[in-house]
Amino acid sequence: MAPDAPIATIEAKVIGHVRSAIADEAVPRRRRDMVVDIEVLPEYRAALTGIEAYSHLFVLFWMHKAARADTPMLAHPHGNKDLPEVGVLAARGRNHPNPIGLAVVELIGHDGLRLTVRKLDAFDGTPVIDIKPYDGYDQVEHLRLPAWWKRKK
Amino acid sequence: MAPDAPIATIEAKVIGHVRSAIADEAVPRRRRDMVVDIEVLPEYRAALTGIEAYSHLFVLFWMHKAARADTPMLAHPHGNKDLPEVGVLAARGRNHPNPIGLAVVELIGHDGLRLTVRKLDAFDGTPVIDIKPYDGYDQVEHLRLPAWWKRKK
Numbered sequence: 001m002a003p004d005a006p007i008a009t010i011e012a013k014v015i016g017h018v019r020s021a022i023a024d025e026a027v028p029r030r031r032r033d034m035v036v037d038i039e040v041l042p043e044y045r046a047a048l049t050g051i052e053a054y055s056h057l058f059v060l061f062w063m064h065k066a067a068r069a070d071t072p073m074l075a076h077p078h079g080n081k082d083l084p085e086v087g088v089l090a091a092r093g094r095n096h097p098n099p100i101g102l103a104v105v106e107l108i109g110h111d112g113l114r115l116t117v118r119k120l121d122a123f124d125g126t127p128v129i130d131i132k133p134y135d136g137y138d139q140v141e142h143l144r145l146p147a148w149w150k151r152k153k
Numbered sequence: 154m155a156p157d158a159p160i161a162t163i164e165a166k167v168i169g170h171v172r173s174a175i176a177d178e179a180v181p182r183r184r185r186d187m188v189v190d191i192e193v194l195p196e197y198r199a200a201l202t203g204i205e206a207y208s209h210l211f212v213l214f215w216m217h218k219a220a221r222a223d224t225p226m227l228a229h230p231h232g233n234k235d236l237p238e239v240g241v242l243a244a245r246g247r248n249h250p251n252p253i254g255l256a257v258v259e260l261i262g263h264d265g266l267r268l269t270v271r272k273l274d275a276f277d278g279t280p281v282i283d284i285k286p287y288d289g290y291d292q293v294e295h296l297r298l299p300a301w302w303k304r305k306k
Contacts, residue, residue, distance in 0.1 A: 009167060015250050048242055049226075051239075090204040143287065144207060145286075147206075
């Protein structure tokens with residue numbers, strides 16, 4: 001490889017895991033109200049200091065149970081054939097080139113290595129790769145969305 | 154390793170790169186108005202189909218120039234010693250366990266492999282690992298933030 005060839009893959013450390021008593025099958029239905037814990041690895045205990053000052057967080061997780069075979073580049077959102085087929089990067093499905101989940105969650109509690117959060121639609125045991133506070137720069141008031149987005153509900 | 158030992162690292166594919174004429178040194182100062190391109194790799198052209206229907210996107214990128222040495226678990230936000238030291242996961246700095254950047258950007262244009270976006274505070278050549286539409290579930294109206302967050306401006 002040439003010295004300045006672009007990198008093709010990156011390697012990220014798992015920093016914690018989702019701990020949940022909710023069965024995988026129930027996650028899609030319960031995603032909007034489900035409360036789960038994130039348990040960070042002991043070496044990241046201090047990195048959570050002060051996080052309870054925020055009401056909301058972003059959680060980045062690795063959807064380890066998502067299919068990793070060659071996924072198509074176009075798909076019907078939510079697998080719903082009544083909705084138009086769009087590029088996979090133009091929807092929030094589990095079929096992106098990388099199975100990285102991004103959730104906006106409400107932070108309910110912080111106790112040592114544990115964060116208790118609402119609206120994290122991830123399975124028990126899911127590896128977490130980053131946690132970031134949701135702050136004022138992340139608030140967007142007026143959004144333009146595709147016509148199908150409201151129809152999907 | 155035991156068959157069901159938890160995974161310690163994950164490997165993600167680079168799906169594109171930031172293309173920008175702005176010098177690295179100017180990025181922190183210009184982050185709120187800077188306009189750059191994201192160029193996806195040719196194999197992901199179709200995955201962008203329909204993305205122009207959104208006004209805003211999340212961009213996940215790999216801060217390849219960030220220090221990877223043992224970073225401390227506590228830091229002053231923005232390196233500003235007038236602000237209280239907090240855990241690195243309780244602020245949006247470049248010193249997280251993984252150098253993953255998350256930006257909310259305004260989508261200005263889509264032309265083939267290129268997305269033109271505003272407010273992506275990343276250097277030229279930065280690898281991109283995911284692009285996700287920002288949708289109505291990502292809007293949080295009322296936030297609680299640490300007292301220092303408003304003081305930092």
